[in-house]
Amino acid sequence: MTLKYITNKSHRLMVKAGMKLDELPSGKEWKENLNKVSLMNNYVREIPSILSPNCQILSALFLQSNPLESIPESFFSHMHGLKILNLSGTEIESLPNSISECTNLTASLLRKCRRLKRVPSLARLGALQKLDLGVTKINEVPAGMEMFTGLHMIPGGILPKLCRLQKLRVLWGLETLRVAVEEVVRLKNLDCLVVQFWKSQDFNRYVKSSNSHRRPNDYCLIINRGVNPYLLDDAYRRLQYNVEKMVILIRCYICGREDDSIFLPKEVECLFIRDCGGDVRNINNIPAFNALERLEILHTEDVDNLTGIFLNLSAGQYSHLTVVKVIRCQKLKKLLSSKLLSELKNLEQINVGQCKEMEELIAADDDDNDNEERSQLLPKLERLSLIDLPKLKSIASCNGVMVCDSLQEIVIWGCPQLKRLPIYLPIDEKGKPSPLPTLNKITVERKWWEALEWDHLHPDAILPLSVFDNFSSRSSP
Numbered sequence: 001m002t003l004k005y006i007t008n009k010s011h012r013l014m015v016k017a018g019m020k021l022d023e024l025p026s027g028k029e030w031k032e033n034l035n036k037v038s039l040m041n042n043y044v045r046e047i048p049s050i051l052s053p054n055c056q057i058l059s060a061l062f063l064q065s066n067p068l069e070s071i072p073e074s075f076f077s078h079m080h081g082l083k084i085l086n087l088s089g090t091e092i093e094s095l096p097n098s099i100s101e102c103t104n105l106t107a108s109l110l111r112k113c114r115r116l117k118r119v120p121s122l123a124r125l126g127a128l129q130k131l132d133l134g135v136t137k138i139n140e141v142p143a144g145m146e147m148f149t150g151l152h153m154i155p156g157g158i159l160p161k162l163c164r165l166q167k168l169r170v171l172w173g174l175e176t177l178r179v180a181v182e183e184v185v186r187l188k189n190l191d192c193l194v195v196q197f198w199k200s201q202d203f204n205r206y207v208k209s210s211n212s213h214r215r216p217n218d219y220c221l222i223i224n225r226g227v228n229p230y231l232l233d234d235a236y237r238r239l240q241y242n243v244e245k246m247v248i249l250i251r252c253y254i255c256g257r258e259d260d261s262i263f264l265p266k267e268v269e270c271l272f273i274r275d276c277g278g279d280v281r282n283i284n285n286i287p288a289f290n291a292l293e294r295l296e297i298l299h300t301e302d303v304d305n306l307t308g309i310f311l312n313l314s315a316g317q318y319s320h321l322t323v324v325k326v327i328r329c330q331k332l333k334k335l336l337s338s339k340l341l342s343e344l345k346n347l348e349q350i351n352v353g354q355c356k357e358m359e360e361l362i363a364a365d366d367d368d369n370d371n372e373e374r375s376q377l378l379p380k381l382e383r384l385s386l387i388d389l390p391k392l393k394s395i396a397s398c399n400g401v402m403v404c405d406s407l408q409e410i411v412i413w414g415c416p417q418l419k420r421l422p423i424y425l426p427i428d429e430k431g432k433p434s435p436l437p438t439l440n441k442i443t444v445e446r447k448w449w450e451a452l453e454w455d456h457l458h459p460d461a462i463l464p465l466s467v468f469d470n471f472s473s474r475s476s477p
Contacts, residue, residue, distance in 0.1 A: 017041050030055055038062040047072055054078040064088040071096050080104065087113060094118040103127065111135055168193050185209045196222040200252045200262060207263045215265060217244060224250040241297055243269040254278040255286050264288045270297040282308045297323040308334045319343060325351040334363035338397050341376055348380050353387040364397035375424065376400045381407055388414035396422040410442045419453045
């Protein structure tokens with residue numbers, strides 16, 4: 001579509017796109033207060049050598065789809081405010097050194113510059129976020145590229161030359177090439193890797209290939225066909241999960257079909273699962289999960305087939321686990337097995353919310369005696385949050401009592417069938433139950449609290465810690 005020449009009263013915008021121009025506008029048309037210039041889809045082959053526009057606040061320059069063969073050395077000298085430069089589809093062989101003056105540049109788009117062989121040093125372009133060099137003749141790494149934390153659309157053969165690269169953030173879409181995965185695996189000095197795969201096959205290819213090489217000390221591997229900027233943001237992930245090795249699985253097929261079953265790095269510390277399919281009725285029955293040796297955080301959301309989390313474990317399995325968070329898993333009925341609590345001795349947080357079929361938090365085993373009171377030990381548990389579980393009937397099985405010497409906070413809401421709060425309280429010198437020294441806060445509904453059955457304990461022991469909340473705006477634990 002042809003666009004007419006557009007300018008506003010203050011001359012901040014110049015658009016001459018698709019107007020069949022064979023030369024750039026003259027120098028007097030490049031006003032000092034120009035903010036955006038679009039000259040795309042024309043027939044411009046050259047820029048006059050004397051043209052060096054004084055456009056200090058120009059933020060975007062679009063020259064793509066012109067048969068442009070060269071750019072004068074001084075052309076960018078006075079464009080210090082330039083943020084977006086698009087030269088895609090031109091015939092240039094190199095960029096002038098004056099591009100280094102554009103220190104505010106965030107995007108340099110050079111895709112399909114099929115004759116492009118050289119890019120000057122990028123060391124001064126500290127704001128650069130997107131560098132598109134796809135379909136070019138670049139055969140050496142531009143100086144300064146190793147300083148960047150995020151690279152996008154780097155042509156094959158470039159990554160192996162970044163021998164000092166320490167941090168890489170990349171999103172691979174449907175056209176991920178096998179060579180790109182293998183090149184990342186061979187980056188020996190890479191300390192931090194954030195990569196999003198659209199296809200589980202590419203994810204598996206990376207995990208399998210990296211098993212025979214050194215994986216980065218700090219990584220986040222993501223499967224997600226959509227783009228979520230929070231997932232790729234280091235600060236956000238660190239705020240949510242203070243770990244170094246993380247895997248995020250969103251809308252993928254975890255197991256059941258040989259071609260699609262997920263392979264996981266055995267040293268992963270945090271596993272986030274959302275809206276995934278496959279035979280995932282019990283987390284620890286999934287072969288890939290049984291190989292995990294250092295898992296600390298398990299977060300599952302919207303996994304519809306899930307009926308149990310940890311119902312049978314091998315000795316030592318998940319012994320590093322500190323946090324379990326389960327949200328909107330609508331078939332989930334049981335979280336933990338009572339006989340396996342000893343394998344979860346480092347568990348610090350249990351957060352369960354909006355699981356409509358949840359009946360037992362700690363499930364009874366077949367050989368448990370219903371009439372026998374059992375102590376169920378979670379020595380490091382600090383937080384217990386149970387929200388919107390309409391069918392939850394028990395926290396501890398077999399009239400058991402949870403011994404949680406480190407417990408700091410309890411949050412319970414929307415659990416109308418739960419009649420007992422089976423927290424063990426120490427007995428004072430007068431033979432009466434006393435509050436746990438570590439317990440700071442209990443947030444509950446007043447009506448539910450007043451209807452609780454306390455067995456031999458008395459609510460007065462922990463009443464001062466209670467905060468009554470109507471939870472009108474609460475939606476997750």
